[in-house]
Amino acid sequence: MTAPAKSHRWRPIGSPESRGYGTLHRRIRRAMLRDEPNCRECAKEGRTTKASHADHIKPKCLGGGDERTNYQPLCVAHARSKTGREGAMIRNARRRARAKMKADA
Ligand SMILES: [Zn+2]
Numbered sequence: 001m002t003a004p005a006k007s008h009r010w011r012p013i014g015s016p017e018s019r020g021y022g023t024l025h026r027r028i029r030r031a032m033l034r035d036e037p038n039c040r041e042c043a044k045e046g047r048t049t050k051a052s053h054a055d056h057i058k059p060k061c062l063g064g065g066d067e068r069t070n071y072q073p074l075c076v077a078h079a080r081s082k083t084g085r086e087g088a089m090i091r092n093a094r095r096r097a098r099a100k101m102k103a104d105a
Pocket residue numbers: 039040041042043049074075076077078
């Protein structure tokens with residue numbers, strides 16, 4: 001399998017690592033989870049869930065920065081659903097095509 005050379009450009013789909021987050025992100029994440037160990041979205045719903053993700057409140061593709069104030073702690077489920085919403089526009093066309101194939105299942 002031949003892959004093109006690693007690009008540092010924003011790519012909306014993929015793991016945090018593949019999107020170019022590096023040491024700075026990990027450092028902020030660790031500091032943030034020490035400060036605020038529980039998921040912020042779950043807290044809004046009156047639940048206490050251990051957070052495992054450092055989420056960009058304002059996505060980097062929309063001009064969000066790497067400053068601590070642009071991060072919030074999220075649990076796995078909330079991180080997935082937020083990332084999913086952000087990528088939804090881009091994936092929409094693909095999903096529509098896939099939905100056709102899944103319609104029989
Ligand atoms: Zn949560």
